Amino acid sequence: MKSIILFIACVVMLMLVGCQNQTRITPTIVSSEGIKTLSEHDILAISQQACIENDNRAIIPPNYHHLNSRLSKIAQSLPQKINNIELNYKVYIDTEPNAWSTANGCIRVNSGLMKLLEDNELQAVLAHEQAHIVLKHGINLFRQAPYIEITDKAHELVIIVKEATSHQYEVEADSYAFDLLVGENIDPIGLLNMLTKMPIHSENQPTSHPSRIKRISNIVDRLNRH
Numbered sequence: 001m002k003s004i005i006l007f008i009a010c011v012v013m014l015m016l017v018g019c020q021n022q023t024r025i026t027p028t029i030v031s032s033e034g035i036k037t038l039s040e041h042d043i044l045a046i047s048q049q050a051c052i053e054n055d056n057r058a059i060i061p062p063n064y065h066h067l068n069s070r071l072s073k074i075a076q077s078l079p080q081k082i083n084n085i086e087l088n089y090k091v092y093i094d095t096e097p098n099a100w101s102t103a104n105g106c107i108r109v110n111s112g113l114m115k116l117l118e119d120n121e122l123q124a125v126l127a128h129e130q131a132h133i134v135l136k137h138g139i140n141l142f143r144q145a146p147y148i149e150i151t152d153k154a155h156e157l158v159i160i161v162k163e164a165t166s167h168q169y170e171v172e173a174d175s176y177a178f179d180l181l182v183g184e185n186i187d188p189i190g191l192l193n194m195l196t197k198m199p200i201h202s203e204n205q206p207t208s209h210p211s212r213i214k215r216i217s218n219i220v221d222r223l224n225r226h
Contacts, residue, residue: 035143038143048102059093060090061093071114088105092108092109094110096113099129103136107133118190121190174191188222192216
């Protein structure tokens with residue numbers, strides 16, 4: 001079963017994804033045994049630092065910008081705190097239609113995705129990202145990795161993830177998001193509409209087409225039983 005590598009910088013879901021064309025310096029390798037010594041607090045701290053570094057490299061509009069106002073309004077319809085972690089949101093000015101979250105509560109949404117989706121569909125995106133945090137997918141990725149690379153430049157944090165695990169986490173996050181939306185009296189159809197609008201292959205992070213079909217099938221099944 002093949003693995004995929006997630007680089008911190010350009011795209012993601014659970015961990016951030018970075019550009020592979022950057023010049024890389026000799027990384028620090030954290031072995032599977034070393035990973036086992038990392039506490040949940042350690043992993044949250046690494047996630048926090050990764051989020052800060054990505055924010056520093058991103059183009060973030062001022063608070064009064066209409067995109068921030070729209071995202072803030074949509075986020076208010078969903079829980080503000082999960083796993084005793086305060087959620088924080090930012091918009092990145094980036095045409096790539098993408099959103100990601102980290103274990104410490106960072107949720108970032110690209111302007112390209114906001115332009116593509118209606119409010120109900122963005123609610124579904126935020127619910128999906130919250131699900132990754134609630135289900136501790138980011139923490140589990142650390143724990144399950146055979147090794148982790150961390151560069152001194154802090155531009156990249158490389159985690160080896162089984163593709164099947166990545167797909168499983170996406171389906172799990174969709175299911176949790178479905179229940180969350182229903183619990184908040186929000187129409188879960190946004191999950192389906194969001195997925196059908198998303199490009200099959202994003203510019204920086206190719207997405208497996210069969211995985212998306214499986215996700216859509218899962219949501220359709222939930223809608224039929226709702």
